[in-house]
Amino acid sequence: MPLLSLIVFTPLAGALILMCMPKEPYAPLRRGAFIFSLLPFALSLCLLARFNPADPGFQFTETVPWIPQFGVAYTVAIDGISLFLLLLTTFLTPLVVLAGWGDIHKRVKEYMVFMLLMETGMLGAFVAVDLFLFYVFWEIMLIPMYFLVGVWGGERRIYAAIKLVLYTMTGSLLMLVAILYLVILHQQQTGLLTFDLVRLYEFSAPLVTQRWLFAAFALAFAIKVPMFPLHTWLPDAHTEAPTGGSVILAGVLLKMGTYGFLRFAIPLFPLAAREALPFIAALAVIGIVYGALVSMVQPDLKRLVAYSSVSHLGFVMLGMTALNTQGVEGSIYQMLNHGLSTGALFLAVGVIYERRHTRLIREFGGLWQQTPLYGAVFMIVMLSSVGLPGLNGFVGELLILLGAFQTQRIAAIVGTSGVLLGAVYMLWMYQRVMFGPLTNPANKELRDLSPREVLVFLPILVMLFVMGLYPKPFLSRMEPSVQAYLTRMHHKLAISVPVGQQAEQPPPNGRSDG
Amino acid sequence: MTMIPAPDISWIAILPLLLVTGTAILIMLVDLWMQGPERDALGWIGLAGLLATALAAIALWKTHMSAFSGAVAIDAYGLFFTLLFCAGSGLTLLMSMSYLEVTDIRTGDYYSLVLFATVGMLLMATATDLILLFLGLEVMSLAVYALSGIWREQQRSNEAALKYFLLGAFASGFLLFGIALLYGATGSTTLGSIAAAIGRLGTTENTLVTAGMALLLVGFGFKVAAVPFHLWTPDVYEGAPTSVTALMAVGVKAAAFAAFARVFLHTLATLSPDWSAILWVLAALTMTVGNVTALLQQNIKRMLAYSSIAHAGYLLVGMVAGRQFGGAAILFYLIGYTLMTLGAFAVVAAIGRRGEANETLDDFAGLGFRYPSLSLAMIVFMLSLAGIPPLVGFVGKFYIFSAAVRAGYVGLAVIGVLNSVISVYYYVGVLVRMYMTEGALEIPVLSDRPYLVATLLLTATGTVLLGLFPSSLYELARQSVLSLG
Numbered sequence: 001m002p003l004l005s006l007i008v009f010t011p012l013a014g015a016l017i018l019m020c021m022p023k024e025p026y027a028p029l030r031r032g033a034f035i036f037s038l039l040p041f042a043l044s045l046c047l048l049a050r051f052n053p054a055d056p057g058f059q060f061t062e063t064v065p066w067i068p069q070f071g072v073a074y075t076v077a078i079d080g081i082s083l084f085l086l087l088l089t090t091f092l093t094p095l096v097v098l099a100g101w102g103d104i105h106k107r108v109k110e111y112m113v114f115m116l117l118m119e120t121g122m123l124g125a126f127v128a129v130d131l132f133l134f135y136v137f138w139e140i141m142l143i144p145m146y147f148l149v150g151v152w153g154g155e156r157r158i159y160a161a162i163k164l165v166l167y168t169m170t171g172s173l174l175m176l177v178a179i180l181y182l183v184i185l186h187q188q189q190t191g192l193l194t195f196d197l198v199r200l201y202e203f204s205a206p207l208v209t210q211r212w213l214f215a216a217f218a219l220a221f222a223i224k225v226p227m228f229p230l231h232t233w234l235p236d237a238h239t240e241a242p243t244g245g246s247v248i249l250a251g252v253l254l255k256m257g258t259y260g261f262l263r264f265a266i267p268l269f270p271l272a273a274r275e276a277l278p279f280i281a282a283l284a285v286i287g288i289v290y291g292a293l294v295s296m297v298q299p300d301l302k303r304l305v306a307y308s309s310v311s312h313l314g315f316v317m318l319g320m321t322a323l324n325t326q327g328v329e330g331s332i333y334q335m336l337n338h339g340l341s342t343g344a345l346f347l348a349v350g351v352i353y354e355r356r357h358t359r360l361i362r363e364f365g366g367l368w369q370q371t372p373l374y375g376a377v378f379m380i381v382m383l384s385s386v387g388l389p390g391l392n393g394f395v396g397e398l399l400i401l402l403g404a405f406q407t408q409r410i411a412a413i414v415g416t417s418g419v420l421l422g423a424v425y426m427l428w429m430y431q432r433v434m435f436g437p438l439t440n441p442a443n444k445e446l447r448d449l450s451p452r453e454v455l456v457f458l459p460i461l462v463m464l465f466v467m468g469l470y471p472k473p474f475l476s477r478m479e480p481s482v483q484a485y486l487t488r489m490h491h492k493l494a495i496s497v498p499v500g501q502q503a504e505q506p507p508p509n510g511r512s513d514g
Numbered sequence: 515m516t517m518i519p520a521p522d523i524s525w526i527a528i529l530p531l532l533l534v535t536g537t538a539i540l541i542m543l544v545d546l547w548m549q550g551p552e553r554d555a556l557g558w559i560g561l562a563g564l565l566a567t568a569l570a571a572i573a574l575w576k577t578h579m580s581a582f583s584g585a586v587a588i589d590a591y592g593l594f595f596t597l598l599f600c601a602g603s604g605l606t607l608l609m610s611m612s613y614l615e616v617t618d619i620r621t622g623d624y625y626s627l628v629l630f631a632t633v634g635m636l637l638m639a640t641a642t643d644l645i646l647l648f649l650g651l652e653v654m655s656l657a658v659y660a661l662s663g664i665w666r667e668q669q670r671s672n673e674a675a676l677k678y679f680l681l682g683a684f685a686s687g688f689l690l691f692g693i694a695l696l697y698g699a700t701g702s703t704t705l706g707s708i709a710a711a712i713g714r715l716g717t718t719e720n721t722l723v724t725a726g727m728a729l730l731l732v733g734f735g736f737k738v739a740a741v742p743f744h745l746w747t748p749d750v751y752e753g754a755p756t757s758v759t760a761l762m763a764v765g766v767k768a769a770a771f772a773a774f775a776r777v778f779l780h781t782l783a784t785l786s787p788d789w790s791a792i793l794w795v796l797a798a799l800t801m802t803v804g805n806v807t808a809l810l811q812q813n814i815k816r817m818l819a820y821s822s823i824a825h826a827g828y829l830l831v832g833m834v835a836g837r838q839f840g841g842a843a844i845l846f847y848l849i850g851y852t853l854m855t856l857g858a859f860a861v862v863a864a865i866g867r868r869g870e871a872n873e874t875l876d877d878f879a880g881l882g883f884r885y886p887s888l889s890l891a892m893i894v895f896m897l898s899l900a901g902i903p904p905l906v907g908f909v910g911k912f913y914i915f916s917a918a919v920r921a922g923y924v925g926l927a928v929i930g931v932l933n934s935v936i937s938v939y940y941y942v943g944v945l946v947r948m949y950m951t952e953g954a955l956e957i958p959v960l961s962d963r964p965y966l967v968a969t970l971l972l973t974a975t976g977t978v979l980l981g982l983f984p985s986s987l988y989e990l991a992r993q994s995v996l997s998l999g
Binding site: 066067068069070107110132135136139140142143146147150151157158161162165166169170173174176177180181183184 | 883897902903904908909912915916919920924927928931932934935938939942943946949950951984985988989992
């Protein structure tokens with residue numbers, strides 16, 4: 001059974017069916033979208049059950065030739081690195097659709113259609129192991145997100161949507177040229193024309209070429225992550241997007257960038273990556289500290305969460321640069337954590353935005369008295385984002401810092417301050433919104449969470465605790481693939497260094513010093 | 515008494531030409547009897563003629579022959595373009611059958627002129643003699659000059675015709691002078707003999723060939739609307755009736771590229787070190803000027819005019835890459851370009867009504883949710899023109915840029931993709947107006963205009979399907995280029 005294709009294309013089928021349904025009434029559209037987003041989740045649970053945790057390579061591989069003259073194939077597969085990102089996507093989308101029942105009141109049909117198309121794009125990008133196919137899905141994602149922000153967004157939605165598109169396209173089209181260059185170089189040297197990632201992993205381009213190609217890939221992914229200083233589209237897009245758009249954007253879309261580094265940029269160009277990793281680590285740390293500091297002074301809840309994303313994704317990138325098991329596993333784990341915690345934070349902001357139509361922190365205060373259930377949910381989510389032990393965020397950050405401390409020591413030390421700053425801005429925000437006297441009369445009528453909203457938060461809260469208390473089932477499934485990834489990396493780096501030289505010595509790029 | 519031997523007349527070799535010419539004449543005759551609402555029949559005759567031509571081209575596909583003393587060739591390359599022109603002109607006719615209702619254009623003249631223009635295009639693609647190629651160009655151009663001025667009551671239509679005619683006459687002059695110089699240097703006008711002669715020329719003749727080549731480049735540059743020979747394009751595209759603009763953007767450009775590629779990638783291929791550097795610059799300029807200027811346009815037809823200039827730039831990238839790498843990419847791109855551009859113009863035609871052209875970008879405001887099917891089609895065309903997967907525009911660019919990378923022109927490919935980013939802004943800008951702003955424009959009900967619906971359906975389906983499954987068409991394009999020999 002082509003399980004992966006089923007998972008990827010069920011939402012697309014749902015979108016097509018929804019397109020044929022009448023615009024009104026809304027209820028069948030909402031239910032339909034929810035069902036079509038639950039199906040891939042159910043299927044991905046089957047996938048999880050049948051996933052072989054001991055196998056480090058790609059599993060569930062499906063290959064169909066697509067453009068044979070160019071060596072392009074529809075190849076999808078999954079390994080321990082992409083498995084949980086796929087699950088994260090199928091897990092979050094139904095919740096987002098469910099949240100959209102409440103806060104989308106116009107053009108419901110189109111909203112749901114774009115949401116489902118979005119899911120197909122994201123899932124496809126996570127399972128594609130053909131560079132061409134990956135690129136196709138990577139671009140497909142952009143269009144629904146553009147519409148979600150531009151149509152259902154806030155006041156400056158058009159500006160934010162265009163900015164999102166132009167930033168992303170600039171990076172990705174340069175990546176396309178790099179992909180073409182890599183594939184053609186591979187063909188010239190080996191005679192095999194293929195976009196297959198597994199084949200290209202085995203290929204080593206010369207160092208100078210690798211630098212250029214790595215730069216093009218890294219630019220595309222760094223924009224998506226986003227890494228400092230390419231992050232400026234993010235606060236705009238996040239702030240203007242409707243709640244569902246923000247959740248998907250933060251929860252899944254940004255992971256595309258970090259996943260891209262891990263899956264493509266670093267392993268395809270290991271020599272260039274090794275040179276660049278210290279810089280990436282430095283930028284990641286700048287992002288951690290900068291994001292945290294800017295978060296602290298935001299008057300707008302959504303902008304605050306958006307900048308906290310910059311900070312958290314800095315941790316993800318830092319872990320990746322460590323190039324050791326803890327670092328990389330922590331990095332993947334933190335991708336999942338960020339997806340859940342920040343997704344839930346946006347949902348939580350969305351709840352009060354829907355009721356009050358404002359996101360300014362100073363408009364709130366003392367909500368705890370009025371909405372204790374909401375306050376409790378928000379607190380757990382916030383604490384998970386801060387990295388409180390017992391919740392998921394702690395595990396990820398700990399692993400990342402452990403890993404980074406071994407290879408990127410200074411960066412790790414500076415990065416640790418981000419944990420502290422994270423606690424400061426989150427707790428301070430929480431305090432201003434929830435505690436103190438309930439002064440604003442507009443808040444006196446605030447309703448607490450409805451049963452549907454509880455249903456949206458509950459699965460996330462459960463996962464926050466599960467991943468915080470018992471990370472083993474997750475880490476053990478990642479481990480073989482991560483190990484294989486690291487072994488391949490170190491092997492490729494080792495054969496490029498003359499025998500006897502250690503990794504700490506300078507890379508052999510200065511040929512004239514002999 | 516000596517007899518001048520009459521050349522063998524090979525009817526097979528000119529069968530497609532005869533069919534289209536015959537249909538055009540038939541329409542002129544039938545027009546005399548047809549009055550009132552049954553005039554749709556004229557369009558149907560035209561479509562039937564083009565269909566028969568396309569079938570003839572398919573039947574001849576495996577044939578490879580040269581006729582009329584090497585002046586006309588039946589090869590896969592010419593037949594590929596024959597099919598392309600049948601599709602392009604056929605879709606134009608189909609669109610016109612609805613569009614002409616909102617104008618005061620006489621349908622009989624119009625349909626036969628479209629078909630005569632098609633004859634010229636076919637001749638340009640199948641001619642292997644420069645004189646015949648020039649004849650084809652003139653047949654096509656004269657018909658299109660007349661077509662762009664056919665809306666006589668409209669001042670800007672007249673202006674377009676005059677402007678196009680004057681500048682087009684210049685271009686023809688350049689082309690003819692180039693042909694004369696090539697003839698002077700090589701003693702022949704047939705492409706085969708010229709190619710053979712070029713290898714064994716002295717210094718003087720070489721200078722002549724270079725000069726002739728440069729003049730040909732100018733002539734073709736005019737017709738494909740390459741910068742800096744593009745200045746006529748926006749005014750003419752804006753002024754001509756929308757369906758004629760579509761034909762110009764699609765058919766005329768493709769025909770010019772058919773001849774351009776046959777002459778430069780085949781006949782003058784050995785001289786590619788001389789012309790590829792010039793084309794490199796032209797390609798970079800054409801893409802950049804086209805895209806940057808398109809950003810500033812307020813009228814959708816002018817925007818699409820600049821976009822067509824930009825697309826000529828992408829096609830020139832394929833020319834720079836050379837036949838081995840770029841040939842098939844150019845052919846594929848032209849098919850995709852035909853579908854998406856015709857579709858976009860069909861949407862423009864659908865928005866206009868009698869007396870109100872509704873051609874500014876602001877007229878598109880708010881159409882998105884009020885006219886969902888039409889707007890969905892526009893999403894497809896705009897995203898495809900912008901090169902977003904999985905649509906045909908993306909695959910075309912993928913082929914073109916990989917040809918450039920493969921031929922070693924990475925710099926040009928980078929310029930090309932950066933231009934694509936610029937183009938995203940204005941293509942997506944149309945969607946911004948349609949979906950993200952409010953407007954109140956009422957447009958004619960689509961279901962009253964079945965031919966326009968058919969055009970939109972065919973082009974949109976083609977844009978999507980060829981984007982998802984491009985490989986058989988690409989294979990066809992590859993074979994066609996191989997047939998050049």
